[in-house]
Amino acid sequence: MGVCIVRMNVYVPDHLAARVKDELPDLNVSAVLQQALSGLMECDHARVACSDCGAEVDGGAEAMEALDRFWRELLHAWGPLVDRGGTAEGAARVGKAVAVELGIPGAERRALPRPPKSRHNAA
Numbered sequence: 001m002g003v004c005i006v007r008m009n010v011y012v013p014d015h016l017a018a019r020v021k022d023e024l025p026d027l028n029v030s031a032v033l034q035q036a037l038s039g040l041m042e043c044d045h046a047r048v049a050c051s052d053c054g055a056e057v058d059g060g061a062e063a064m065e066a067l068d069r070f071w072r073e074l075l076h077a078w079g080p081l082v083d084r085g086g087t088a089e090g091a092a093r094v095g096k097a098v099a100v101e102l103g104i105p106g107a108e109r110r111a112l113p114r115p116p117k118s119r120h121n122a123a
Helices: 016-025 030-039 059-081 086-100 117-122
Strands: 048-050 056-058
Touching: 016 117, 056 059
Parallel strands: none
Antiparallel strands: 048 056
């Protein structure tokens, strides 16, 4: 993934240029133009590149593969719980354990849903 430099002449009306210079003195006009042009390209950004080596991968395929792995491992982990007649609360605990094991960001710190205290105390 290289950088291609293309020179363009872009017209900005004097009144707008003066206002931008006064109100946004640190604005990188090139970056704003790049962002605006990228927004017009209808790209889903599925291809990503390593910032160190430049190698490109299909991010969409990588994400789908990771989701498929998560789903397979979750179904496998739920098997024993289902065999024992487990609860939704137990399934949530198993799901969290699988997510933590797979290194899913935030899985460890996110709280699981809990039944209301009135139902918990009645049991």
